[in-house]
Amino acid sequence: MNTEFQGKTLVISGGTRGIGKAIVYEFAKVGVNIAFTYNSNVQIAQDIINELEKNYKIKAKAYQFNILEPQTYKELFEKIDEDFDRVDYFISNAIISGRAVVGGYTKFMKLKPKGINNIFTATVNAFVVGSQEAAKRMEKIGGGSIISISSTGNLVYIENYSGHGTAKAAVEAMARYAATELGGKNIRVNVVSGGPIETDALRAFTNYEEVKQATINLSPLKRIGQSQDLAGACLFLCSDKASWVTGHTFIVDGGTTFK
Numbered sequence: 251m252n253t254e255f256q257g258k259t260l261v262i263s264g265g266t267r268g269i270g271k272a273i274v275y276e277f278a279k280v281g282v283n284i285a286f287t288y289n290s291n292v293q294i295a296q297d298i299i300n301e302l303e304k305n306y307k308i309k310a311k312a313y314q315f316n317i318l319e320p321q322t323y324k325e326l327f328e329k330i331d332e333d334f335d336r337v338d339y340f341i342s343n344a345i346i347s348g349r350a351v352v353g354g355y356t357k358f359m360k361l362k363p364k365g366i367n368n369i370f371t372a373t374v375n376a377f378v379v380g381s382q383e384a385a386k387r388m389e390k391i392g393g394g395s396i397i398s399i400s401s402t403g404n405l406v407y408i409e410n411y412s413g414h415g416t417a418k419a420a421v422e423a424m425a426r427y428a429a430t431e432l433g434g435k436n437i438r439v440n441v442v443s444g445g446p447i448e449t450d451a452l453r454a455f456t457n458y459e460e461v462k463q464a465t466i467n468l469s470p471l472k473r474i475g476q477s478q479d480l481a482g483a484c485l486f487l488c489s490d491k492a493s494w495v496t497g498h499t500f501i502v503d504g505g506t507t508f509k
Contacts, residue, residue, distance in 0.1 A: 252280070253281070254280075254489065254490055255277070255280040255281050255282045255488075255489075256280070256281035256282075257281065257283070258282050258283065258336070258338040258339070259282065259283045259284075259285060259334045259335075259336050259337050259338050259339070260273075260274075260277045260282050260283070260284050260285070260286075260338065260339040260340075260488075261285045261286075261327075261330060261337055261339070261340045261341070261380075261384060262274060262284070262285075262286045262287070262340070262341040262343055263286075263287045263315065263317060263341070263342055263344035263376065263380060264286075264287060264288075264289070264317070264343045264344030264345065265286025265287060265288065265295075265298070265312070265343070266288045266289075266291065266294045266295055266298060266312075267294075267450055268447075268449035268450055268451055268477055269343060269399060269444070269447060269449060269477045269480050269481070270286070270341075270343040270344065271298070271477070272476075272477035272478050272480065272481040273343065273477075273480070273481045273484050274286055274298065274302070275302075275481070276478070276481035276482065276484065276485050277339070277484075277485060277488075278302045278305075278306040278308050278310070279306060280485070281306070281308060282308065282338075282339070283308050283309040283310065283334060284302060284308065284309075284310045284311075285310075285311050285312075285313065285330045285333065285334055285337075286298075286310070286311075286312055286313070287312070287313050287314070287315035287317075287326070287344060288312055288313075288314060288315070289314070289315070289316070289317070289344070290314070292312075292314070295312035296312065298310070298312070299311065299312055309333075309334070311330075311333050311334075313326055313329060313330070315344070317344040317345070317346060317371075317372045317376050318346060318350060318368060318371055318372055320371060320372075320375045320376040320378070320379040320380065321379060323379040323380045323382075323383050324379070324383060326383075327384070327387070331387075336387065336390075336391050337384050337387035337388060337391075337394065338388065338391065338394050338395070338488075339394060339395050339396075339397075339488045340380060340381060340384035340388075340394070340395075340396045340397070341396075341397045341398075341399065341484060342376060342377040342380050342381065342396075342397070342398045342399065342421075343399045344372065344376065345372060345373070345451060346369065346372045347451060347454060350365075350368045350372075351365055351368060351369060351413070351414075352364075352365055353365025353366070354366050354368055354369040354413035354414070355369075355410050355411070355413060355414065356410055356413075357409075357410060357412075358412050361412065361413060365413060366413045366416075366417075369413045369414055369417045370417045370420065372417075373414075373417035373418065373420070373421050374417055374420045374421045374424055377398045377421050377424060377425070378424060378428075381396050381428055381439070384396060385428075385432055385435065385437050388435070388437050389435045389437070392436060393435065393436030393437055393438075394436075394437050394438075395437070395438045395439075395487060395488040396425075396428065396432075396437060396438070396439045396440075397439075397440055397441065397442055397484055397487055397488070398421050398422070398424075398425050398439075398440075398442075399441075399442055399443075399444070399480065400418045400421060400422055400441045400442065400443040400444070400499065401414070401415070401418050401443055401444055401445070402443055402444065402445045402501060402503050402506070403415035403418060404416065404418040404419035404422065404443075405443075405507050406506075408446075408461070409457060410455075410456070410457075418443070421441070422441050422443070422499050425439050425440065425441045425497070425499075426439075426497045429496040429497035429498075430497060433496060438487075438492070438493075438495065438496040439496055439497065440487045440492075440495060440496060440497070440498045440499070440500060441498070441499040441500065442480055442483045442484055442487065442499075442500050442502060443499050443500065443501045443502065443503070444475055444479070444480045444502050444503065445465065445469075445475050445501075445502065445503030445504055445506045445507065446461055446462070446465040446475060446506070447474070447475040447476065447477060447479070447480060448462070448474050448475065448476055449477060462474050465504070465506055468504075468505075468506040469503075469505050469506050470504070471504045471505065473504065474504075475502065475503070475504055479502050479504075480502055483500050483502050487500060
C-alpha cells in the first residue's frame, strides 16, 4: 500500500462544492488530513467533515474565510497551526460569484474597475498571500507543493469571461515567479488549468447549456469535464511522481483548446 500521502496535510480554499470538494475527497482517499475553507454555509462544511472522518479516518477541519479579504490568510493559517502540526500542500481554489463579480463577469464594454478588482483580488492576491503563508510552514518540514486552479479561459475566448480570463493569466504568471523563488526551499508551484468543468459555477453562466454543448462538440472525447478530472491532476502534481515538475501549467481540457 502506498503510504506517501498518509499523515500529510492539505490546505485548500473553497472546499465545499465543485472542483474544491472533489479535490478534498481525492486527497482524503489517500490519507491526507484536510483543512478547507468555506464562505458561509457552516452546515455543509460540517457534513463534509463528518463524512471525511468517518469514511477515510483522517483529520478534517473547516474554516470560514472571505476570499475578498486575502490579508486574513495570516490569521487563518494561525488557526490551522493550532489544529494541524504541518502543511504539505496548498491549493488556491476558491472563486467569487454573485454580486461580487458585477462589472467583472460581462462584455468588455461593460467592464467596471470594481468588478475586475474583485476578481483579481480573489484570484491573484489570494493566491499570493495564501502561498506565502503556506510556504513558511512548508519550509519547516523540508518542502511542499502549491497549486493554483486556473482555466483555459485565458487562452480561448469565452463570452463574458474577460475579467476572469485575464486574472487567470495573471495568476499563472505569478505561479511561475513563485516557483522560481521557492524552488530553493524544495517547494514546487504549479497550475492546474481546466477547460469548461460541469460545476455549479458553470451552471450559473447565463449561456451554460450552450457552453456545455460547445465543449462536448469541441472535445475529441465528446464530454464536458468533471471536477474529478482536475482533482486527479492536483493529486499527481503533489505526489513524488511530479518531483521535478514546477512552474508548469497542467492543462486538463479534454483537447478543447487545440481545435
